[in-house]
Amino acid sequence: MHSLLSRGNSVLAYTLSVLVTLTFACFLSTILVDYRTGTEMQTLKIEVKNLPEYGVSKKINDLGHITFNLDTDLTSLFNWNVKQLFVYMTAEYETPTNALNQVVLWDKIILRGENSNLRLKNMRTKYYFWDDGNGLRGNKNVTLTLSYNIIPNVGRLPIVGAIGSHTFSFPSQYTR
Amino acid sequence: MFDGFLDDLKRMNKRQFLYQVLSFGMIVSSALMIWKGLMVFTGSESPIVVVLSGSMEPAFHRGDLLFLTNYEEEPVRVGEIVVFKIEGRDIPIVHRVLKLHEKNNGTIKFLTKGDNNSVDDRGLYAPGQQWLEKSDMVGRARGFLPYVGMVTILMNEYPKVKFAVLACLGLYVLVHRE
Numbered sequence: 001m002h003s004l005l006s007r008g009n010s011v012l013a014y015t016l017s018v019l020v021t022l023t024f025a026c027f028l029s030t031i032l033v034d035y036r037t038g039t040e041m042q043t044l045k046i047e048v049k050n051l052p053e054y055g056v057s058k059k060i061n062d063l064g065h066i067t068f069n070l071d072t073d074l075t076s077l078f079n080w081n082v083k084q085l086f087v088y089m090t091a092e093y094e095t096p097t098n099a100l101n102q103v104v105l106w107d108k109i110i111l112r113g114e115n116s117n118l119r120l121k122n123m124r125t126k127y128y129f130w131d132d133g134n135g136l137r138g139n140k141n142v143t144l145t146l147s148y149n150i151i152p153n154v155g156r157l158p159i160v161g162a163i164g165s166h167t168f169s170f171p172s173q174y175t176r
Numbered sequence: 177m178f179d180g181f182l183d184d185l186k187r188m189n190k191r192q193f194l195y196q197v198l199s200f201g202m203i204v205s206s207a208l209m210i211w212k213g214l215m216v217f218t219g220s221e222s223p224i225v226v227v228l229s230g231s232m233e234p235a236f237h238r239g240d241l242l243f244l245t246n247y248e249e250e251p252v253r254v255g256e257i258v259v260f261k262i263e264g265r266d267i268p269i270v271h272r273v274l275k276l277h278e279k280n281n282g283t284i285k286f287l288t289k290g291d292n293n294s295v296d297d298r299g300l301y302a303p304g305q306q307w308l309e310k311s312d313m314v315g316r317a318r319g320f321l322p323y324v325g326m327v328t329i330l331m332n333e334y335p336k337v338k339f340a341v342l343a344c345l346g347l348y349v350l351v352h353r354e
Contacts (some may be wrong), residue, residue, distance in 0.1 A: 023321075056298065056306060068247060084235055086272075086291065088255050099186050100278040102254040109291060132277040132285075149272075151235040157317055159255055 012176060027155035030081040039072035039146045040161035041089070044122055046168060048136045062136035064091075064129035064170060066105070067122050072162060086108040087118070093142040095135025103129055105144075114124040131163040138172040140150040194311030200349045220246035220315035226260055227270055231290030232257070239326035242270065244315025252276065252310065253283060257317040260288070263302045268314050271297055277307075285309055 007065055047065040074085060087106035095101060105125040108117050129136075136142075146162040214223040223244050227236040236242070244259055252258065253310040254273045260266050274296055278284045285307035289296040298306060331338040 034349065086235065086255070090254050098277045098281070099280045103274040104254050106275050109234065129277075141184075149255055149257070152320060154321055155319065157257065157320055159253075176308070 008084055021167050023154050026081050027152060030079060030152065030155060031070070033079065035148075035158060035160045036152060037074060037076060039070070039164045039167065041071070041086055041144050041146065041164070041166040042069040043144070043166060043168045044068065046170060048170045049176075050134065050137070052173045053130055060134075062131040064131070064136050064142075065125075065175075066122055066129065066168075068106075068107075068120070068144070068166075070118055070120040070146070072118050074118065074148065077114065077148070079156060081152045081155060082114065082150055083153050085116065085135060086149040086151065088147055088149075090145050090147060091129060091142055092145060093135070093139055095133060096101055097135065099137070101132065101173065103127070103131075105129055118125065121157050136170050137174060140169040141167060142170065143167045174176065184190045196350045200346070203349060218243075218245045218315070219248065220244045222259075222268070222314050223270065224269065225314075226327070226328050230269060231292050232270055232272070232290045235291055236320070237272065237322070239323055239329050241321040241325045242317045243319035243321070245318050246313065246315040250316075251278075252286060252313070252316070254286075258286075258288065258308075259314040259317065260308055261314055262300065262305075262312070269297070269300065270317065283309070 013054055019028065044067045045065065050059050050060055050061045051063050053063075068089070070089065074087065077085060084108065086109055087108065088104050091101075091103045093101050105127055107126060108118075144166045146164075147159055148162070149157060150160045151157065181189075201219050203331055211223075215221060217223075225242050225244060227238060227240045227242060230238060242257075242259070252273060254276050257270060257272050259268050259270050271290045274289045276284060276286040286309075287298070287307060301308070331341065
């Protein structure tokens with residue numbers, strides 16, 4: 001009746017069920033948290049060039065160059081069920097050929113305990129701002145938004161858009 | 177212990193044995209039913225995937241479990257973690273959407289990148305492929321459960337473990353009586 005095997009079995013089963021319950025409680029406890037927060041962005045230098053995207057295609061596409069300021073404090077987003085934030089800045093715009101273009105220009109991984117108060121000045125983009133064609137020159141309505149994907153210890157993987165955006169226009173002349 | 181099992185087997189009559197076989201069948205078929213039901217419910221051909229590489233670290237490590245959905249009406253947007261298949265590769269890849277272009281008629285093409293990789297995924301795609309399309313997508317990551325997938329990784333890397341576990345489970349179900 002009380003052999004080593006049956007004792008081991010019940011200890012293991014009990015440990016497992018406690019772990020499952022705690023994990024589920026952790027998931028439930030943060031399911032309704034509102035993760036929205038504000039951000040401020042500005043663009044400084046704005047240029048557009050017309051080049052072939054080497055190594056990808058021989059087509060000549062528009063390449064945007066911008067530098068930006070970004071001001072946001074994400075410290076309040078961290079709770080016990082947030083392991084990491086994936087923060088990214090997206091440029092969103094419309095062109096004659098595409099109804100919607102989204103290009104991620106910059107991103108950052110913030111682990112719990114790292115500095116999450118971002119005060120970026122005169123930053124260059126992390127990724128190239130290639131358009132899918134020639135829709136950047138003279139584009140009057142390019143919107144920068146900041147979003148973050150919350151990576152929990154366990155549970156949902158919400159993507160939240162920060163409140164606040166910045167709209168800018170590209171010059172009507174190519175820079176050489 | 178093993179003698180006990182054999183004794184149980186000997187004492188069983190035909191009816192009991194048949195009953196055990198049937199209940200074993202019930203377990204297998206209900207597991208299959210749950211999996212297929214999840215496929216219908218989530219719209220994804222593979223609603224649960226195990227992360228097999230470190231390309232999304234530190235968000236996802238090897239052995240973490242992801243729950244996917246693939247609803248037709250939900251548009252794909254940048255920043256989402258998608259699971260996609262590449263022609264000529266058996267194992268689906270879990271990466272994040274970096275760039276997306278949607279044509280006026282609604283067709284999309286997108287480019288992905290792993291958080292832990294320094295370059296985008298064009299080197300991983302099939303030769304000559306520059307973009308992914310909606311048909312390449314298996315699903316989008318919606319839920320996250322750490323470590324649990326380690327079990328399947330263990331079983332796949334050491335097939336003997338898999339057979340041992342399966343044999344034990346099968347024997348237990350066949351022999352066990354309330």
